[in-house]
Amino acid sequence: MEEIIKTEMLTKIYNPLSQNPKLALDQISLSIKEGEFITIMGKSGSGKTTLLNILSTIDDLTKGKLFIYGKNIFEMSDSEKAHFRKENIGFIFQNFNLLDTLTIRENIQLPLKLSKKKIDQDDFDRIVGELEITDILDKYPFECSGGQTQRVAVARTLIMHPKIIFADEPTGNLDGVRSKQLMQYLEKVNQEDKITVIMVTHDPLDAAYSSQMYYIEDGKIKDHLMKNDDSFDTYFSKIVKISMEL
Numbered sequence: 001m002e003e004i005i006k007t008e009m010l011t012k013i014y015n016p017l018s019q020n021p022k023l024a025l026d027q028i029s030l031s032i033k034e035g036e037f038i039t040i041m042g043k044s045g046s047g048k049t050t051l052l053n054i055l056s057t058i059d060d061l062t063k064g065k066l067f068i069y070g071k072n073i074f075e076m077s078d079s080e081k082a083h084f085r086k087e088n089i090g091f092i093f094q095n096f097n098l099l100d101t102l103t104i105r106e107n108i109q110l111p112l113k114l115s116k117k118k119i120d121q122d123d124f125d126r127i128v129g130e131l132e133i134t135d136i137l138d139k140y141p142f143e144c145s146g147g148q149t150q151r152v153a154v155a156r157t158l159i160m161h162p163k164i165i166f167a168d169e170p171t172g173n174l175d176g177v178r179s180k181q182l183m184q185y186l187e188k189v190n191q192e193d194k195i196t197v198i199m200v201t202h203d204p205l206d207a208a209y210s211s212q213m214y215y216i217e218d219g220k221i222k223d224h225l226m227k228n229d230d231s232f233d234t235y236f237s238k239i240v241k242i243s244m245e246l
């Protein structure tokens with residue numbers, strides 16, 4: 001499988017020139033191939049969101065190297081980065097970011113309109129059907145349940161057919177049943193559509209869906225588990241053990 005993201009000694013220092021520079025990521029080297037399902041775990045403040053933001057090119061690194069599809073990020077112009085994000089990346093956040101003044105249908109179609117892409121009605125119908133939100137398309141987000149708005153946010157991401165989904169604590173506001181549904185859906189698009197998923201989570205049940213887990217401590221990779229190396233039970237129990245330290 002093609003390598004999509006590679007970092008070498010990636011380092012992030014916030015406010016480097018101030019009296020209080022903050023070393024948030026410290027020489028992170030990793031490689032992510034197409035079709036993988038990666039989770040990033042670690043204590044609060046360990047650097048997980050910073051790493052996600054840099055890998056998705058939303059934020060800049062301070063030192064080290066980041067390659068996207070083999071291309072050095074320092075050699076990419078802002079418009080090349082914007083193009084990469086538009087064509088390749090989808091985000092799922094904890095608070096879903098739906099617009100209350102738009103209907104559910106309009107919310108889902110918004111990214112297509114913003115990037116001046118045509119709406120493929122069959123594709124739209126398939127996605128909202130799979131996510132079971134067909135009957136709320138004319139409602140507004142404030143009229144929907146948390147589980148429904150979460151599925152709308154997923155639909156809005158998938159309508160753009162991203163190659164990579166970045167998810168930051170996507171189940172953070174959901175109950176156990178809704179969390180499981182979201183994770184099963186992410187697993188489905190990962191396995192069937194080969195969408196690469198890179199997800200930050202605190203929850204070992206969420207992390208168990210991944211094929212690899214990076215554990216970050218004080219901005220450094222402290223542990224890297226691969227599901228292939230172990231049986232599922234062993235992988236899961238290692239994740240549970242690590243998450244007990246969180």
Ligand SMILES: Nc1ncnc2c1ncn2[C@@H]1O[C@H](COP(=O)(O)OP(=O)(O)OP(=O)(O)O)[C@@H](O)[C@H]1O
Nearest residue numbers: 014015022024042043044045046047048049050051
């Ligand atoms: N814009 C910023 N300016 C200065 N320091 C920052 C900034 N953003 C994050 N930090 C600091 O960098 C470190 C890593 O932050 P980050 O948000 O990546 O951690 P995290 O592991 O995602 O935490 P959490 O689980 O609480 O969301 C923390 O010490 C944080 O306070």
